[in-house]
Amino acid sequence: MPVVYEGTLVPIQGRILIVASRFNQLVVNHLVEGALETLTRHGVSEANVDIIRVPGAFEVPQTAQKALKTGRYVGLIALGAVIRGDTDHYDHIAHSATQGLSRIALDLGFPVAHGVLTCNTIEQALDRSGLKAGNKGADAALALLEMVNLFTRIGG
Numbered sequence: 001m002p003v004v005y006e007g008t009l010v011p012i013q014g015r016i017l018i019v020a021s022r023f024n025q026l027v028v029n030h031l032v033e034g035a036l037e038t039l040t041r042h043g044v045s046e047a048n049v050d051i052i053r054v055p056g057a058f059e060v061p062q063t064a065q066k067a068l069k070t071g072r073y074v075g076l077i078a079l080g081a082v083i084r085g086d087t088d089h090y091d092h093i094a095h096s097a098t099q100g101l102s103r104i105a106l107d108l109g110f111p112v113a114h115g116v117l118t119c120n121t122i123e124q125a126l127d128r129s130g131l132k133a134g135n136k137g138a139d140a141a142l143a144l145l146e147m148v149n150l151f152t153r154i155g156g
Contacts (some may be wrong), residue, residue: 007150009142011043014074015050016144019064021080023056025087027122030129031079031115031137038141055117057082057116058093061100075111075148077140081129084120092119111147114141 016039020032032051040046050073054063057080064076064118078101084090097116105112115137127133 003154007025007148007149007153009042009145010149012074012145012148012152013051014148015048015072015087016044016077016148017064017067017073018049018051018077018079019060019067020051020053020078021057021060021116022027022053023084024081024122024125027081027117027125027129028079030126030135031081031117031140034130034135034137034139035079035115035141038138039145042142042145044145056093057097060097060116061104063099064112065104065123068104068108073110075113075144076101077113077137077144079137079140080116080117081125082118083122083125090118109131111144111151113140113144113147122138 018035021028052063054060060078060080064078076078082090082094101112101114117125117128128136
C-alpha cells in the first residue's frame with residue numbers, strides 16, 4: 001500500500017506573506033479580507049501575517065520574490081485583479097503575473113497561492129471577490145494553508 005501525503009487545514013508555524021495589488025482596490029480589498037478571515041478561522045494569528053501593497057499585478061511577483069528571499073516567510077498569497085479593457089494590455093499583465101508567480105514557486109520552492117483574478121468585467125471580479133461566486137482570496141488562503149502543511153510533511 002503506497003504512502004499518500006496530502007496537506008490538511010491545521011494551523012501552521014511561521015509567517016505568511018500576502019502581496020496585494022492596489023490597482024482595482026475595490027476588488028482586491030475584498031480578496032485581502034477574505035484571505036485574512038480564512039487564515040484566522042484556521043488558527044493563524046493576524047500577527048503572523050504581513051501584507052505588502054504594490055501598485056499593480058505586474059509588481060506582485062517581483063516584490064514577493066524579494067520578500068520571500070529574506071527567509072521570514074513560509075508561504076505567499078498573491079492577490080490582485082486584472083480586468084480586460086479595450087487593448088491587449090490585459091493579456092500581458094495577466095501572463096506576466098502568472099509566469100512570475102510560477103517562477104517563484106518553482107525556483108524558490110515556496111508554497112505560492114495564486115489569487116490574482118483575471119476577469120472580463122468588473123462585475124465578474126466583484127462576484128469572485130465575495131459577492132456571488134465565493135471569495136478567491138479565501139480560496140487562495142485555504143490552498144496556501146494546505147500547501148504549507150504538505151511541504152512540512154514531505155520535508156520542504
